[in-house]
Amino acid sequence: MAIALSSAALSGKGTINPLTRVLHFDRNCYYSSTPKLKPIFSLSLKRPRFSSRAAATMSYDKELAAAKKACSLAARLCQKVQKALLQSDVHAKSDKSPVTVADYGSQAVVSFVLQKELSSSPFSLVAEEDSGDLRKEDGQETLQRITKLVNETLANGGTASPLSDQDVLAAIDSGKSEGGSLGQHWVLDPIDGTKGFLRGDQYAIALGLLDEGKVVLGVLACPNLPLQSLACHDQHTIQGKAGCLFFAQVGTGTYMQSLDGSEPRKVNVSCTENPEEASFFESYEAAHSMHDLTSLIAKKLGVKAPPVRIDSQAKYGALSRGDGAIYMRFPHRGYREKIWDHAAGSVVVTEAGGVVTDAAGKPLDFSRGRYLDLDTGIIVTNQKLMPTLLNAVQESLKEKASSL
Numbered sequence: 001m002a003i004a005l006s007s008a009a010l011s012g013k014g015t016i017n018p019l020t021r022v023l024h025f026d027r028n029c030y031y032s033s034t035p036k037l038k039p040i041f042s043l044s045l046k047r048p049r050f051s052s053r054a055a056a057t058m059s060y061d062k063e064l065a066a067a068k069k070a071c072s073l074a075a076r077l078c079q080k081v082q083k084a085l086l087q088s089d090v091h092a093k094s095d096k097s098p099v100t101v102a103d104y105g106s107q108a109v110v111s112f113v114l115q116k117e118l119s120s121s122p123f124s125l126v127a128e129e130d131s132g133d134l135r136k137e138d139g140q141e142t143l144q145r146i147t148k149l150v151n152e153t154l155a156n157g158g159t160a161s162p163l164s165d166q167d168v169l170a171a172i173d174s175g176k177s178e179g180g181s182l183g184q185h186w187v188l189d190p191i192d193g194t195k196g197f198l199r200g201d202q203y204a205i206a207l208g209l210l211d212e213g214k215v216v217l218g219v220l221a222c223p224n225l226p227l228q229s230l231a232c233h234d235q236h237t238i239q240g241k242a243g244c245l246f247f248a249q250v251g252t253g254t255y256m257q258s259l260d261g262s263e264p265r266k267v268n269v270s271c272t273e274n275p276e277e278a279s280f281f282e283s284y285e286a287a288h289s290m291h292d293l294t295s296l297i298a299k300k301l302g303v304k305a306p307p308v309r310i311d312s313q314a315k316y317g318a319l320s321r322g323d324g325a326i327y328m329r330f331p332h333r334g335y336r337e338k339i340w341d342h343a344a345g346s347v348v349v350t351e352a353g354g355v356v357t358d359a360a361g362k363p364l365d366f367s368r369g370r371y372l373d374l375d376t377g378i379i380v381t382n383q384k385l386m387p388t389l390l391n392a393v394q395e396s397l398k399e400k401a402s403s404l
């Protein structure tokens, strides 16, 4: 192992795959700089754990390119379904949330494209959907529709190798990973904001990558988000082109391009320090976040503008380019947040200069499996406004608790 690593390390190519990442680490941390590359520590055959500093300085260019391709293709599939949305496309999962052929199709496309583009890497995916219902007898027709959609999408994207129903089921079910704090795991919400999708409103294909429990890259495809800012407009009345692709890699900032492929431009969160000038985002669905609590917090802060209610992690994307300054999310008691609802969005916002914490001011911990264990809610804003927001949140939570 040491000899193979040494010769590859000497070639200095620096390509990004799990092997070279290990090399990079080995070259910097385990070997002396002599040409013989003598180990200065004893080498463990186990995959080395990266320190957060190492993770922060690594490049994920290849993973990012694959993620952008996967999300863009999945977005095309979703757009096609949304256009032709028929009542019969809507199914109820066991938790009664709506799920459409597009949720499954998007998950299959992303899973397939990532595995194809990064074939030399071990693959682990934590994703929202599973194929349980599609494997039942009454799921066969839906499965065939999904397979057809997936194959049409892949063929249009230049990937010609028709998948069978079984391939599609396998691609969907590769999303069953538990994630965790070791190694790399993709985190996917194939359609975030399914209710928005069904209404014809906002939704996002949200894909993040965890490395040693930290989100190191994120891609948000938001097919219905206007390219121009939502500030000063109602999202339903904005005319003009829609379809945004946000992407961020740790340490390199956040960029946005149009889904049909314009030049990416760097984006930044709003720099407002004055809460009176800040507008805030929250869930469209009152069942997903306590609107009465957020309105109390907004009042305390002196926010003048009415809340901007849009579905999905499109909120994180819009915030990353400064359309508003605050995002607050307070689910009702007992709800457990899933990592795929925040992984991509959180890195998109933090790389654009924002801060994402729970209601206690702690960063979100993506290393604990499929759920985020957090205190009460999620708040997002720029670094200057965060202390004021946190204060207002904590005071409001106390007031709410004492009034019960």
Ligand SMILES: Nc1ncnc2c1ncn2[C@@H]1O[C@H](COP(=O)(O)OS(=O)(=O)O)[C@@H](OP(=O)(O)O)[C@H]1O
Pocket (backbone or CB within 6 Å): 097, 128, 189, 191, 192, 193, 194, 195, 196, 282, 283, 284, 285, 286, 287, 288, 289, 309, 310, 311, 312, 313, 331, 332, 335, 338, 341
């Ligand atoms: N009860 C409850 N409380 C909080 N959150 C919930 C709840 N139920 C669902 N969800 C999750 O919310 C995801 C949709 O995102 P948003 O809440 O930001 O958008 S929305 O405006 O409400 O549609 C949505 O994501 P998708 O299932 O991918 O659409 C859910 O994971």
Ligand SMILES: [Mg+2]
Pocket (backbone or CB within 6 Å): 097, 128, 194
């Ligand atoms: Mg869902």
Ligand SMILES: [Mg+2]
Pocket (backbone or CB within 6 Å): 189, 191, 192, 193, 340, 341
């Ligand atoms: Mg979701």
Ligand SMILES: [Mg+2]
Pocket (backbone or CB within 6 Å): 103, 128, 189, 190, 191, 192, 193, 194
């Ligand atoms: Mg979803």
